[in-house]
Amino acid sequence: MLYLLWVGARRFLLKRGEVGDNNSVQPTGSESDAYVDIIPMPNVGSNGTAYRSFSNCKRQGSRTLRRQRSGSSSKHLDRTESFSLLELETATESFSLRNKIGAGSFGNVYKGMLGDGREVAIKRGDTNTMKKKKFQEKEIAFDSEVSLLSRLHHKHLVRLIGFCEENDERLLVYEYMTNGSLYDHLHDKNNVERNSSILNSWKMRIKIALDAARGIEYIHNYAVPPIVHRDIKSSNILLDSNWNARVSDFGLSLIWPETEQELMSTKAVGTIGYIDPEYYVLNVLTTKSDVYGLGVVMLELLTGKRAVFKTEDGSGPIGVVEYTSPKIASGELWSVLDDRVGLPEVNEVESLEIMAYTAMHCVNMEGKERPEMTDIVANLERALASTEGSSTSLSMASFSAPLE
Structure with a gap:
């Protein structure tokens, strides 16, 4: 029943033609990002029989999560600056267009230089919001963002430096x-040529x-209290000067109940x-909703395709x-890999198989x-470790063999 409801909703939404580019640059969605009433594609099957079991991919041992619950904290913490x-x-030359680097549902994002020389990204809430509902949103x-990010500090999360709250103005200041x-x-389009980007490397x-x-593991398992992001996507994964990836944009995020319930009933939002x-159809949120989004991002990394894209034959x-599920399930991962990167080296084959099958479990x-x-972290650690070794190229034929 869930699958039938999902397919019906998908057909209706895709018929509306809501497929566009996403040009986010800093902590924001793009102008084409749409929320709440839009959804992705279904996975093939739900029993995972075509995919490798996770039993041999789990982290050895177990982690002890030390969560010492604290009382609710103010959004204006000492570590967050007030501007x-x-x-x-x-800092932005009066929010000049030449400093604009992105836009999203919250408003525009600008590159700025603070008085002390720090480069920052400044997200400015839409100042033309006249409707009460939009202002409340x-x-x-x-x-x-302020209440959550002021207490989150991790090398793979974009850091909130501070905020501004004056009259109807709402601004957020992030590290650039x-x-x-x-x-x-x-x-x-500027990154389509082979070798034009550092991302044209499987490793x-x-x-x-x-x-x-x-x-994401940090906000689920180690943040106090835990957090569900609710909008994991490639435009919300930013890259610092050392090409380390960081999760951004917590505007839709929710604090997980202190009782540690597994389910939370809430209206579905997302991109x-x-x-x-499951979240879209049933309005029941779990941490597994973030897992689904990450699975889609991993498929983007493998294929170079957008989460939703127009087919070459114009069929819609x-x-x-x-697009990827049938190929990966039948052992033809090579046929959907991003050809801008080229065929994997021998030492990269297992790595890509691990990542692909992990992604397929994520989008169940x-x-x-x-x-x-x-x-997921354990699997990807194993995948990255497997990239070290021989540098001999693998033929397409040998890579097409189904996984055991």
Whole structure:
């Protein structure tokens, strides 16, 4: 029944033609990002019989999660700076168009230079919001980012430096991510030529997936209290000056209940191509919704395709999950790999198989069948480690053999 509801909703939404580019650069969605009533493609099957068992891919031993629950903290923590509107106007040359580097549902994003020389990304809430509902949505997103990011500190999360709250102005100040978003490096037309981007390396793509997974693992398992992101996508994974990936944009995020319930009833929100089908249909949120989004990102890294893209024959848009699932399940992973990177080296074959099969488990239609973030991190650590070794190229024929 879940699958039938999902397919019906998918057909309706794709018929509306809501497939566009996503040009996010800093902590924001793009102008074409759409929320709530948009969804991705279904996975093939739900029993995972075609995919490698996770039993041999789990991390050895177990982690002890030391969670000492603290009381609810103020969004205005000492470690987060409070800026005046004048300071941020000066930093961005009065929010000039030449400093604009992105836009999303919350508002525009600008590159700025603070008085002390720090480069920052400044997200400015839409100042033309006249409707009360839209203003309330902006307030909720602002409060969510400030309250959550002020207490989150991890090398794979974009750091919130501070905020500004004056009259109707709501601004968020982040550390500047020099190399922009993963989305842009994978899908921007300027990066389509082979060797034009550092991402045209399988090892680097696996590392980026691992970095993002570690950031999500942190908010699920180690943040106090735990957090569900709700909008994991390639435009929300940013790259710093050392090409380390960091998860950004917590405007839709929710704090997990202190009682540690497994399910939370809430209206589904997200972005086309990435939102968990179970969450969309049933309005029941779990941490496995973030797992689904990460699975889609991993498929983007493997194929170079957008989460939803137009087919070459013009038959209509298709999701990367729907596009890759039959091929990976039948052992033809090589046929969907991004040809800008080229065929994998011998030592990279197992790495890509691990990443592909991990991704397919992540996008399972049923949340209970998806892996925990700890297991995903373990798999990707193994995949990255496997890239070390021989540098002999593998033929397409030998790579097409189905996995055991």
